[in-house]
Amino acid sequence: MIVIISCIWTSAVMLWFNLKLNNIKEHLQVRKFILGNISYAILITTFTIFCHDRSVNASVVANVGFYIFSMMIFSGRNIFCSLIEVMYTFFIQILANILFAIYYIGILKKTLDEFNNNIIDNLSFLILVLVLYIVLNNNLGKLIFNLRDSVLIKHKLSMTVVTAYLLVISIWCLIAVNILEYEISNLFWLISSLILVLIGAFVGITIIEQRNKLLELKKSAFTDELTGTMIRKAGMNYLRSMIETSHKKGQNFNIVYLDINDLKVVNDELGHLCGDQMICHIISTIRKNIRSYDHIIRMGGDEFLIVFQEYSSEELKGIMERILIIVEAEKPPSLANYPISFSYGIAGHTQKSKISDPMDLITSADQEMYRYKNKYKLNESQT
DSSP, rough: HHHHHHHHHHHHHHHHHHHHTTOOOHHHHHHHHHHHHHHHHHHHHHHHHOOTTHHHHHHHHHHHHHHHHHHHHOOOOOOOHHHHHHHHHHHHHHHHHHHHHHIIIIIIIOOHHHHTOOOOHHHHHHHHHHHHHHIIIIIIHHHHHHHHHHHHHHHHHHHHHHHHHHOOOOOHHHHHHHHSSOGGGHHHHHHHHHHHHHHHHHHHHHHHHHHHHHHHHHHHHHTTTTOOOBBBHHHHHHHHHHHHHHHHHHOEEEEEEEEEETTTHHHHHHOOOHHHHHHHHHHHHHTTSOOOTSSSEEETTTTTEEEEOOOOHHHHHHHHHHHHHHHTTOOGGTTTTTOOOOEEEEEEEEETTTOOSHHHHHHHHHHHHHHHHHHHHHHHEEE
16 A cells, blocks of 8 residues: 555656646647656556565666656657656655655664555655655756756757667666576677667667658648648648538537737837747647647638637637637737737538538638727727
8 A cells, every 4th residue: 555655646746747847738738748647657556566576776677668658658758858757756766765764764763664664654755755846846857857958959869769779778688687587607698689679679769760750741741830730721621621520420610710910010010020929929829728629720921710629609709708818918028018919700610501612611700800800900999
């Protein structure tokens, strides 16, 4: 019971503070990160329960391997990023162990057997780990993670390959020594088998990297470089497929067509960089406040289209009005003297709709958007 509580508590604390240090806020990424950590917690708890006589080396390699595997499979995390995250956790754990040993063994003169059988002492240690996270995260933690990100930007492929090799070598050495029971006198076979493993790892890493490059290339072909949204061509194809699905399966959906207000004013007075910042601020705010499967399409310039599933028109009005408030309240300092908003129009599609051309649906939303924009201009002229 103590082991299970300890593993779950450590995993939960690790999840919370790693989320903060990685500054992950997008809903889908948060869910993936949590799923990866849950997988890690299950794996390491199972390993801890069934491997009572494990060595320290086995525990370290298992922790690192399980965490990297879980985050790579379920969260799509880079293995170098995951390695730094789990090593930072090890550092906190080691520091906690040193401080607790000084107090528990050095001052209180108690033994490890007493600690292992006392749930209160174990809980005290877990609280110490939490306190260390709180104390160190805002300074040392941020420094380590910022350094990791800067290194990853410049040397992503190199760091990924080096991390993969280190992990492969560590796991193989652990298997060779503890399971296959290689002896030092059998060094030739150990080195030979390790070389074969490294060759296999190299081939695997090369295939994965090529696959990732291909996926990134495909993604860039359908993604707007500035905002990360779909480009018009990809968006129209997606909207066309949504209309076909709606007719066949009765899945209703709505679109929101929006146009950013006063972008020309910002471009003319502050420059196009500030205009781009205004666009990115609005789109990132929208993305944070909609679901991961509600897609944003850049139709051109300052006009965007959002495809929503399941919401009614009234619900969408409430969502868009709330986003408008957030966009203005959280605007960047460089745009503090300029109002930030957008005009929008909503159009819906049901199974009974006769619309088959996406442009007909867009035109309907566009007309409503211009009615909204006319009201906006009227209010601006009166103030």
